[in-house]
Amino acid sequence: MPNEPKSKPRAVRTVSRSALLTLPMALFGLLMFSRTLALPGAAAKMAGLAAWLFMAGLFFFMMRTFETYRWRRIFFVTLGFLFPVGFIWDLISLRSSMSIPIEKMLSGDTPFCFLVIPMTIIPAALTKTIIFPGSILPTASNPHAIATMVALWVLATLVLGKAWCSFGCFFGGLEEGFSALAKKARINKINPRWRLVPWAVLAAIVLLSAATFEPTYCRWLCPFKTVTEYPEVRSVETAIQAGIFLSLFSGLVVVLPVLTKRRTQCAFFCPFGAFQSLFNKITAFDIRIDRDKCADCVSCQNSCPTLALDKDSIGRGKTLLACMKCGACVDVCHKGAAVWHVKGTAPNASPERARLLYLYGAWAFATMFGGDIIASSLQKLFGLVV
């Protein structure tokens, strides 16, 4: 981000009040990590404990400092970098390779990813067919089943909307990590029309998937094939696909985030993010700009990782549809004009209560989904030394 959210001259909450507010989340975390803690071996116990302390600790600091973005980012980047570690580990253990041979695809052993969801809807509605070579229910050879991922996605989306991209998407964590590397952005002027590209990619992949009955995005455009699993290179076509995956990953996930300090893949390419934006209309939480307090300094606009604020939207006191509710604009606003808000209530009625309500839902999801991934990856890493 061009402007990192900095601490505002605001009083911190007392330790006892912060601990009290953290207690429900800590207990929820204990419940979630109990499965890992109960596994045999010191590595599992250490991983479960570390993940629990990590998640509960970050929530405590969110409560204590009134800040969201900074602590969420620590979780999110950790998730982004630990997910490929655990995922690739599993692939190597199961198949001795990151590439997936066509035989495994045909036997339904491809792990299901949420990015596929928008492409499956039309073919599923028309023919009751899921156009993905995975299994509906978890199996020994493919624990990442379609039903599990879709159920999690529905649950999280109804509550969080596009905040999925801030608390759940393990791919976004990689970009956020790379975007934090440089001190200053080298590219500051970005044509706002690039924000429309994710919608075009979404339209193209949905239409092509309906026409060809195959998940077009996974086959041709997914940058994250580079750090997960990809089709075995056996032909000119698969070689071209591998080249596209690698180019998109290095360009959109590594180089451009460093140069712009934005989440460029999320803002200018990801079709799932565009799809998820639609659900921002139905969720209870959003971010508002109090026009009475706003000094039009546009620091919120500059801080947004996905360009979800512009002068017009600030003037209207609302974010754009692309807002992923990461909290960067709220934390950077020194006037306290950017606030968390529950729809149906008066703007700026009780923003901290709105933030708490939102964070309990978002962090519970983060603990359940991302926390489990972190614990699982840590277990594998600790297993190397313990």
Add this chain to the structure above:
Amino acid sequence: MLFYSNVSFAAEAVLLGLASGPACLASCGPVLLPWLAAEADGVRGATSRLAVFLGGRLGGYLLFAVGAWALGVAVPVDSHARTLVFGLANLGLAAMLGLSAWPPRGSCRNNAQRANALVQVGEPGRTRPKLALALGFFTGLNLCPPFVAASVRAVETRSLAGALTFFLLFFGGTTVWFVPAVAVSAARRIAEVATVARMTMALLAAYYAYLGAMSVSWGILHAQ
């Protein structure tokens, strides 16, 4: 007896079209829907453009029907020639989509946009309603499953007129499913839709260009 046979023949063609219409729409959707969203302004404009598109598609169908009947097989036996023909159709489709995605020359608003061709993708410019005919024609030439089913039945008829009639009636059956596509024009109320639709066409042009290039190279390489 002949009357009943003709009625049965006609009903079969129409019903086949009606039954496979959703598959036809899914197959033509990547070309038709973004183009309508980018070009059509209002229901009347969308209807006239859709009619031109369908006219082009009918032209493609009938040309294929003539070819299928003349060769006496569903698709040409020589797979190299067949791949080459469909590859060229895909390249034609890519060219038309590319033309639709980029604004016509002279419509860019300023020098900066003129200088950077990449930024011009999706820039709303003058519309090109005549492209509908070419887009429809190239999609009509594309091989989709309902099309194969119709062509198999068409070649079984003993006359060219019979094959053409079968394709015409089949086309009529599928057309019913295209009528709701007019509703896409309602999306134009959102200012950004035309730009997004043009960007979508640019992406689809790249896809069809790849398909076309691969098919043409395969056809040429294996023909020698």
